[in-house]
Amino acid sequence: MDHLSLTNPVFAAYAIAAALMVLKGVAMSWLTVIRMTAENGGFRNPEDMKKTMANPRPHDSQLAPNERVDRIRRIQLNDLENLPYFLVAGLLYVATAPSLLLAQFLFYGYVVTRLLHFIAYYTAQIHDIRAALWTPGSLIIIFMAGSTFVSAVW
Template identity: 65%
Template sequence: MNNLSLNNPLFATYVIAATLMILKAVAMSWLTVARMLQVKGGFRSPEDIRKTPLNPQPDPAQLERNERVDRIRRIHLNDLENLPFFLAAGFLYVLTEPALLLAQVLLYGYVVSRLLHFAAYVTAQTHDMRATLWTVGSLILVFMTLRTLLAALGIW
């Protein structure tokens, strides 16, 4: 059986987890736009306040910072800072052919930690809560990366 095939449950697990994370990151762009339209503000560029069908009554105040829009931008930035590492580390980890159950716990555990991190961030939970959820995902990445390195060195 080809290791990089969706017929391989290990690779399919990675593909599911990676796809969910990519969709989540892309959704943040859409959520940013939705928030901007909802509050009619939080725009970033001067040309954003030109009169258009979507902005029939432009106002320079629309360029002012808006916390509701900025919160989603910060969540999106956090994804952009973290998800590439997951995509690379998860892929390389799967190449080490770990036990399926362990890979599922790690890969899906990362997805759950990121979704919970999003929920905590979007509902303005404490930094301690967000940091705890981020740490779970980060430790999963560290484990997968170290396991991959040891496998590449022939140690594990």
């Protein structure tokens, strides 16, 4: 259990990276709300069309697809498809007692790739650019999971 303590610099590095990724993921929900408010649309549910203080003048087009809102939702979905794997693989990787420098490179490298991927997605870059930014993060997860597997088997 000594590995899972903030006195362990490897776990502390993981905790920093994991906290940043959780905050980034949660921020996407807030960004969706901000974008829906700014667009006055992109709502998904019929009950969102009721007149309220937050929606004093509802109209049918508020339920229509809105590309600016949907882009944020797609970014959040991408996070939901990727961040859990990092959180689990990173935590398991800590248990292998890796070198601090390698762990920091992997953890912080993942954070950087996800932030760059967000910027590329948010600014509507082509798939090739987004894929080039996604790939290193995916390889980091594969490396950590593979290293954990090998350490557990041997």
